[in-house]
Amino acid sequence: MTHRFDHVGISVPDLIAAVMWYRAALHLTEERAFAVPGTDLRGVMLRHDSGYRVELLHRPGAAADGPVQAAGTLGYGHLCLAVDTPEDVDAEFARLVAAGAGVRTGPRPAPREGARMAFVSDPFGNLIELINRTA
Structure with a gap:
């Protein structure tokens, strides 16, 4: 079995602002947005052309x-x-x-x-x- 890095998840207080910043600053593209059923957790998976991913996560009220x-x-x-x-x-x-x-x-x-x-x-x-x- 081999392992390779896939992504890192980062909790942010403002999902829309974070997506805009990471897309522009790190040249990432949006793969998909999602919501976890039964919770108030939402997220967006971003991807760089080189293959690494950044998953931005937002949950209202989370401490930063x-x-x-x-x-x-x-x-x-x-x-x-x-x-x-x-x-x-x-x-x-x-x-x-x-x-x-x-x-x-x-x-x-x-x-x-x-x-x-x-x-x-x-x-x-x-x-x-x-x-x-x-x-």
């Missing part, structure tokens, strides 16, 4: 933690996207900030020797890491 709390709690911490070159970390960081992402950690060397990384957050505080590991 900020990025500091996300890093200090068990479970989901961040979504990490690999870029092709060290220079792409800087360029993608700048592009996402211009698209409304929050600055969390500017481009810098990663703990792994030769790698470069940065962190932004979506408009709802969910962390997105950018990394290049080619060195």
Whole structure:
């Protein structure tokens, strides 16, 4: 049996705004919207051309933690996207900030020797890491 990454689910306080931001900022397309019968949970599955998916989930009244709390709690911490070159970390960081992402950690060397990384957050505080590991 083999395994491969399929998607990450992210809870958001405003499903429509989140879909619009993720589509524009990460160049994702909508695969399908859904509602879970018997609950007030709704969601939208988005897909990138490279194959990864982001499932945006919304449940009215759900508490939204900020990025500091996300890093200090068990479970989901961040979504990490690999870029092709060290220079792409800087360029993608700048592009996402211009698209409304929050600055969390500017481009810098990663703990792994030769790698470069940065962190932004979506408009709802969910962390997105950018990394290049080619060195």
